[in-house]
Amino acid sequence: MNQVRPDPGYLALARSGELERRAQGLRLRIRACDLCPRRCGVDRSAGALGYCGGGERACVASHNAHHGEEPPISGTRGSGTVFFAHCTMRCKYCQNYPISQLGHGREMSDLELARCFLDLQKRGCHNLNLVTPTHYSHAFLSALIVAVEEGFRLPIVYNTSGYESVEILRILDGVVDVYMPDMKYSDPDLARRYSDAPDYVERNVEAVREMQRQVGDLVLDDEGAARKGVLVRHLVMPGDEDDSIDALRALSSEISPTAYVSLMSQYFPAYKAVETPPLDRRVDPVAYGRVVEWMASTDLRGWIQPLPAI
Numbered sequence: 001m002n003q004v005r006p007d008p009g010y011l012a013l014a015r016s017g018e019l020e021r022r023a024q025g026l027r028l029r030i031r032a033c034d035l036c037p038r039r040c041g042v043d044r045s046a047g048a049l050g051y052c053g054g055g056e057r058a059c060v061a062s063h064n065a066h067h068g069e070e071p072p073i074s075g076t077r078g079s080g081t082v083f084f085a086h087c088t089m090r091c092k093y094c095q096n097y098p099i100s101q102l103g104h105g106r107e108m109s110d111l112e113l114a115r116c117f118l119d120l121q122k123r124g125c126h127n128l129n130l131v132t133p134t135h136y137s138h139a140f141l142s143a144l145i146v147a148v149e150e151g152f153r154l155p156i157v158y159n160t161s162g163y164e165s166v167e168i169l170r171i172l173d174g175v176v177d178v179y180m181p182d183m184k185y186s187d188p189d190l191a192r193r194y195s196d197a198p199d200y201v202e203r204n205v206e207a208v209r210e211m212q213r214q215v216g217d218l219v220l221d222d223e224g225a226a227r228k229g230v231l232v233r234h235l236v237m238p239g240d241e242d243d244s245i246d247a248l249r250a251l252s253s254e255i256s257p258t259a260y261v262s263l264m265s266q267y268f269p270a271y272k273a274v275e276t277p278p279l280d281r282r283v284d285p286v287a288y289g290r291v292v293e294w295m296a297s298t299d300l301r302g303w304i305q306p307l308p309a310i
């Protein structure tokens with residue numbers, strides 16, 4: 001069942017000492033933190049907290065084999081997810097808000113985090129799936145070095161809101177195999193109102209372009225599991241279906257006309273959405289159908305969730 005895979009790119013970086021050099025660089029950066037576009041400038045190594053609320057050590061809510069991701073990510077044996085607590089965004093509708101906004105999780109040393117990675121490999125997972133890792137990229141690289149010494153070899157999936165700094169992504173070049181960014185919005189005003197991130201659209205397009213430069217369109221292996229590439233996620237929001245089309249158009253015209261997309265209809269009002277119209281309802285099936293139709297008229301590929309029930 002476990003076919004022979006080529007060595008992951010980070011192995012050569014680890015053997016040459018380059019991974020340690022990059023990890024050290026990131027550890028220095030949290031002293032005036034600029035790991036994400038917020039650029040808070042706080043010294044997390046001295047206990048200060050910035051916008052995201054993440055400290056020096058990674059805070060982890062859970063690690064598990066996950067079977068509910070897209071087919072090439074979950075595969076047959078599950079995706080090895082590590083859910084990081086805290087977030088660089090404030091999405092009013094966040095379905096993981098106890099983890100992202102309330103910070104539910106446990107702080108871990110690099111060694112403990114490395115053990116999570118190794119445990120997921122031992123369980124036979126197809127990959128290591130880092131969920132919302134942006135504000136802990138320093139801890140992730142440090143833990144990866146420890147895990148590699150103990151035989152860790154899984155491909156790495158970087159599962160992110162897509163609110164990323166290109167400068168930090170360049171440090172991850174050759175480390176991450178699969179980028180799975182959201183492209184949440186096309187309208188900066190929606191990004192401001194719903195996620196408190198007025199520069200999201202600009203940073204997001206730059207970031208996904210950099211991801212595409214590093215790993216290209218998604219490539220699957222003989223088992224249909226993602227080996228390398230970009231898989232963009234887009235959650236259609238109630239009342240903003242035209243913005244969905246504009247976001248996908250930006251992907252198609254500015255990044256890759258043949259990109260892989262996971263189009264999602266699963267939105268439901270969570271967290272503060274219940275008091276924020278039009279976020280307080282589900283997506284209209286007719287409007288969702290228009291997004292699906294538009295996507296089908298392009299060369300974008302991927303996975304489309306069925307229409308929501310009325």
Ligand code: SF4
Pocket residue numbers: 033034035036037038039040041042049050051052053054088134135
């Ligand atoms: S990672 Fe957190 S502390 Fe660092 S710049 Fe972003 S929001 Fe601020």
